[in-house]
Amino acid sequence: MSEEFKIEIVNPEKSFLSKEDVTEVVVPAFEGEMGILKDHISIISFLKPGIIKIFSKSGEEHYYVEDGIVEFKNNNLSVLTSSIFNIKDFDKDKISELLTQAEEYSKNSEITDQNKYLVDQKIDVLKTLN
Amino acid sequence: MATLDDLKKRIASVKSTQKITKAMKMVAAAKLRRAQENAEKGRPYSEKMNNIILNLSSGISDKENAPKLLSGTGEEKVHLCIVLTSDRGLCGGFNTNIIKKAKAYFKKISNEGKTLKIITVGSKGYDQLKRVYKDSIVERISFKDSKTVNYLDAEKVGKMIIENFEKKEFDVCTIFYNKFKNVITQIPQEQQIIPLKTHEVEGNSSDDNYEFEPDEDEILSNLLPKNISTQIFKAMLENSASEQGSRMSAMDSATRNAGEMVDKLTIEYNRSRQAAITKELIEIISGAESL
Numbered sequence: 001m002s003e004e005f006k007i008e009i010v011n012p013e014k015s016f017l018s019k020e021d022v023t024e025v026v027v028p029a030f031e032g033e034m035g036i037l038k039d040h041i042s043i044i045s046f047l048k049p050g051i052i053k054i055f056s057k058s059g060e061e062h063y064y065v066e067d068g069i070v071e072f073k074n075n076n077l078s079v080l081t082s083s084i085f086n087i088k089d090f091d092k093d094k095i096s097e098l099l100t101q102a103e104e105y106s107k108n109s110e111i112t113d114q115n116k117y118l119v120d121q122k123i124d125v126l127k128t129l130n
Numbered sequence: 131m132a133t134l135d136d137l138k139k140r141i142a143s144v145k146s147t148q149k150i151t152k153a154m155k156m157v158a159a160a161k162l163r164r165a166q167e168n169a170e171k172g173r174p175y176s177e178k179m180n181n182i183i184l185n186l187s188s189g190i191s192d193k194e195n196a197p198k199l200l201s202g203t204g205e206e207k208v209h210l211c212i213v214l215t216s217d218r219g220l221c222g223g224f225n226t227n228i229i230k231k232a233k234a235y236f237k238k239i240s241n242e243g244k245t246l247k248i249i250t251v252g253s254k255g256y257d258q259l260k261r262v263y264k265d266s267i268v269e270r271i272s273f274k275d276s277k278t279v280n281y282l283d284a285e286k287v288g289k290m291i292i293e294n295f296e297k298k299e300f301d302v303c304t305i306f307y308n309k310f311k312n313v314i315t316q317i318p319q320e321q322q323i324i325p326l327k328t329h330e331v332e333g334n335s336s337d338d339n340y341e342f343e344p345d346e347d348e349i350l351s352n353l354l355p356k357n358i359s360t361q362i363f364k365a366m367l368e369n370s371a372s373e374q375g376s377r378m379s380a381m382d383s384a385t386r387n388a389g390e391m392v393d394k395l396t397i398e399y400n401r402s403r404q405a406a407i408t409k410e411l412i413e414i415i416s417g418a419e420s421l
Contacts, residue, residue, distance in 0.1 A: 010178060012281040012363050014171035031343055044182060045343040046352055069353060071182050073340075078178050082281055082356075 005038045005075040007054060009063070012082055017063075019056055025077060026053040027070050028125075042073045047081065049122035062087040064129070066122065090129065099126045134406070137399040141392060148388035154220065155381035162313070162374035168279065169310060169367040176364045179357055183326070185340060186350050197347070199292075199354040202325030203301045208245045210300035210324075211235065212287070214307040214365055215255030216373045217274045222380030224308060224316065224373055225254045231318040232306045236263065247300055251287060251366075279366045281359070288359030295324060307365040308372035314379050316372035323361050326354070 007025060009017040025036045028050025047068040054061045068081030085094075105111070106119045187200055213232050215225045239246050249269045250256040256270045269290070273283050291303060303324035308316040342349055 008174075010175045012172055012175045012284070012360060013168065015174050029343060034343075041341050042339065043341040043343065044186065044349060046349060069179075069182060069349075069356075071178070080175060080178055080182075082285070 003038050004056075005077065007077045007079070009052075009079040009081065009084060011080075011084055016081075016084055019054070021058070022054055022056045022077070024053075024055040026051075027079070028052070028065070029070065036072055036077060038075060040072050044069065044071050046070070047079075048118055049125050051087070051125065052079065052084075064090065064125070067118075087129070095126055095129055099123065102126065134399065134402055137395060137402065141395045141399065144388050144391050144395065148385055148392065151381045151384040151388060155378055155385060158374050158378040158381060162371065162378055164278075165367070165371040165374050166310070169371045172364060172367045176360050179353075179360050183350075183353060183357055186346060186353070187326075197351045197354055199295070199324055199358070200326050200350065203298065205301045206244065208247060208300040208302070209239050210247045210249065210291070210294070210303045212249045212251060212291070212303065212305040212362070213255045213259065214305065214362075214369050215250065215252035215258075216369070217253050217272055218373075219254060220380065221373050221377035224376035224380075225252075225258060227316070227318045228306050228308055229255065229258045231320060232259075233262075235304065235306075235320055236266075249287075249290075279363070279370050281363050284363035284366055285359045287362050288355065291324070291358055291362075292355045305362065305365055307369045308376075310368050310371040310375060313375040316376055319365075319368075321361070321365070323358055326357070 003023050004021045005023075007017070007019050007022045008015065023037070027034055027036065027045075028048055029045045030048050031045075033050070034045070047065055047070060049066045050064075052063045052065055054063070064085045064087055065079075065081050066083040068079055068084075071078045071080075102119050102122045106116065106123065111119070187196075211232060213228060215228055219225075236246055236248075246263075246266045248259065248263055248267045249271065250259060250267060251271045251273070253270075253272045253274070256267065256272075259267065271287060273279075276283055294300060295303070302322065304320055304322045306318065306320055309319045311317055
């Protein structure tokens with residue numbers, strides 16, 4: 001029995017990635033990392049800043065996302081996000097740029113608790129990448 | 131009748147105008163292809179977003195406590211209209227069509243005694259509306275600096291709308307833009323985005339039971355503001371494709387008209403040249419005869 005399902009990552013500008021032979025995907029859902037295998041129950045959740053890991057026959061791929069929504073239905077995983085980067089294309093400069101931005105934002109005193117939580121997450125993830 | 135010299139000058143000037151319109155048509159055609167591609171690439175995102183929202187909102191049992199972006203404020207006193215137009219002219223009826231549609235809506239609103247607020251995106255819309263609706267325009271935005279339509283711009287507009295909504299500045303929000311059908315047809319659209327009309331959202335609702343993490347309300351309240359930006363982005367993409375399409379066909383007919391004009395002027399030029407020659411000949415012959 002095949003253990004593969006389909007993933008599609010779209011951002012507002014284009015369809016970012018589409019794969020048919022995915023065996024497992026780990027997404028940074030809002031309440032913690034979530035692994036998705038074939039025949040997972042239909043689920044909708046949103047993402048916090050983190051790494052999407054995609055396991056397929058052709059290997060493992062990692063993507064950094066800042067926000068987004070995941071929907072899994074009938075063995076179709078859709079990820080809608082407005083900010084996604086392939087880790088491979090991520091250079092040090094870009095990371096430190098995002099990091100400085102995030103750190104500045106977190107110092108803002110008017111920040112809401114939820115945003116604070118998200119931005120702290122972002123800083124953590126970026127630091128591990130750096 | 132114009133002298134030969136005048137005709138010659140006119141022909142030259144029409145020809146140079148024709149060159150310009152022809153070049154603009156070429157540029158528009160190239161831009162159109164890119165804009166059309168972008169519009170098509172952007173579609174899956176907004177479609178998926180719509181589907182998810184549809185699935186979510188159909189699952190909400192407690193309509194009273196639904197997020198205000200979905201259910202509305204319960205009143206319909208202040209209408210906010212976002213009019214999306216282009217920043218450049220010379221694109222045929224593109225801007226006029228949007229404005230016409232918007233003005234009809236504005237009239238309806240003011241006849242019903244409701245308050246009107248306008249945000250114009252793109253400078254041409256502001257130019258056309260400022261004469262009559264200057265007092266209603268609360269904000270004018272222009273993305274002249276960005277070469278292509280990008281999501282960040284749309285997000286800026288979206289965030290501004292949400293902020294105003296949370297301050298209870300308006301009850302209903304409608305956007306006006308041109309939907310791209312094909313190169314010669316663009317259809318002006320009016321689309322209400324707040325409160326969201328779920329029955330207008332296309333797509334098939336399913337009875338699937340979703341698992342939500344965290345709960346439905348939280349996802350929905352996170353998703354709806356995003357949807358506003360997405361809808362605006364979609365409108366901007368459609369608009370930019372329409373603008374180029376409209377410009378292309380406008381410039382195409384301008385080029386053709388210039389060609390016709392050149393033909394007409396050339397015939398006139400040749401006729402008067404011949405008439406002048408005939409006149410001279412008659413003069414010479416009658417001069418010779420009298421000798």
